[in-house]
Amino acid sequence: MKHSLTSNTIARLRLTSQSVFALFCLVVGWQFYQFYLWATSVSDRVAPQRPPAVEAFLPLGALVSLKRFVLSGEYDAIHPAGLTIFLAALFLGLFLRKGFCGWICPVGFTSNLAEKIGRKLHILATIPSWLDLPLLSLKYLLLAAFSWLILWKMNLQELSSFHFSSYNMISDAKMLHFFLDPSLLAGSIMLLLMALSFVVKNLWCRYLCPYGGLLGLLAIFSPFQIKRDQHLCIDCKRCETVCPASIQITARQTVRNCECIGCLECLPVCPKKECLTLSLPGKAAAPPLLLPTLIIGSFLLFWLVARLSDHWQSQIPPETFRHYYQQIQSIGHP
Numbered sequence: 241m242k243h244s245l246t247s248n249t250i251a252r253l254r255l256t257s258q259s260v261f262a263l264f265c266l267v268v269g270w271q272f273y274q275f276y277l278w279a280t281s282v283s284d285r286v287a288p289q290r291p292p293a294v295e296a297f298l299p300l301g302a303l304v305s306l307k308r309f310v311l312s313g314e315y316d317a318i319h320p321a322g323l324t325i326f327l328a329a330l331f332l333g334l335f336l337r338k339g340f341c342g343w344i345c346p347v348g349f350t351s352n353l354a355e356k357i358g359r360k361l362h363i364l365a366t367i368p369s370w371l372d373l374p375l376l377s378l379k380y381l382l383l384a385a386f387s388w389l390i391l392w393k394m395n396l397q398e399l400s401s402f403h404f405s406s407y408n409m410i411s412d413a414k415m416l417h418f419f420l421d422p423s424l425l426a427g428s429i430m431l432l433l434m435a436l437s438f439v440v441k442n443l444w445c446r447y448l449c450p451y452g453g454l455l456g457l458l459a460i461f462s463p464f465q466i467k468r469d470q471h472l473c474i475d476c477k478r479c480e481t482v483c484p485a486s487i488q489i490t491a492r493q494t495v496r497n498c499e500c501i502g503c504l505e506c507l508p509v510c511p512k513k514e515c516l517t518l519s520l521p522g523k524a525a526a527p528p529l530l531l532p533t534l535i536i537g538s539f540l541l542f543w544l545v546a547r548l549s550d551h552w553q554s555q556i557p558p559e560t561f562r563h564y565y566q567q568i569q570s571i572g573h574p
């Protein structure tokens with residue numbers, strides 16, 4: 241055997257991690273839907289629990305909160321879980337590659353599933369490199385636009401004005417409403433993207449997600465890198481065939497690439513012992529399981545610390561959320 245871990249072990253571990261987080265998100269979605277139904281109705285039954293983890297799906301609000309936190313020292317009291325999850329993802333990006341994308345994010349998991357189905361149905365197309373590069377820039381353009389608007393343009397007063405706006409109070413409900421009752425245009429775009437995900441490998445993550453773009457830029461500085469020993473490599477390209485991020489591993493000795501999600505799937509398929517390794521600066525090779533252990537462990541640690549230090553549950557009482565949710569049709573973007 242070339243590697244102490246088989247490709248099945250890595251793939252199974254990743255699938256388990258992604259499935260558990262995806263299942264958790266489904267439960268969170270269901271709980272939030274129950275809360276939304278309660279808050280938008282006139283019933284006098286006791287409020288169901290509003291799951292804080294739903295705030296993971298408000299990344300722009302989290303970026304506003306982060307800048308506001310840096311400028312004022314005030315932690316987001318309305319959507320604290322959103323800021324905590326965003327900080328955790330940034331931490332993972334900086335130190336543990338795009339581990340959030342590879343092992344945790346349910347959207348990435350869904351994208352992987354669509355790709356597998358497309359492959360089975362033989363409808364998965366290969367994007368030519370002349371088109372791949374411009375398409376790759378789309379998520380960075382989106383990221384640049386959001387960064388310019390929030391990080392560059394908004395001062396503390398504007399950030400606070402958004403933060404305390406009615407819109408921010410109901411941004412989670414707005415998001416749910418968007419998916420439950422999309423406009424014709426939004427619904428058509430969503431259906432088109434879903435359909436294309438079966439045909440274009442990793443469509444959303446590779447080309448369109450600015451969140452992943454940001455994590456990829458941070459991952460350039462990550463101490464964990466996949467290294468290839470060019471003297472041992474026989475150029476069989478097995479690593480490239482399994483790489484979900486379509487990285488040309490054989491074109492480099494160190495995979496310092498914004499697209500690498502730290503999935504480790506390239507390691508066990510390499511037929512040459514110690515040719516492909518997970519490396520840390522100053523160390524020949526790190527045990528492969530160290531990376532997913534740190535990714536999942538750190539993510540859960542952020543959650544635990546936030547819970548224990550009261551930075552997880554919103555300080556807004558359910559009745560106040562209800563008051564604003566009932567005006568959802570009339571509240572627009574500030």
Ligand code: SF4
Pocket residue numbers: 340341342345346347348349444445446449450451452453
């Ligand atoms: S690129 Fe975006 S959607 Fe895809 S896995 Fe990463 S954060 Fe999730």
Ligand code: SF4
Pocket residue numbers: 466482483484485486487489495499500501502503504505506507
């Ligand atoms: S280079 Fe290896 S670890 Fe990085 S995305 Fe590709 S298969 Fe995964």
Ligand code: SF4
Pocket residue numbers: 468472473474475476477478479480489490509510511512515516
């Ligand atoms: S699988 Fe190993 S030997 Fe084959 S091309 Fe990749 S690094 Fe080289």
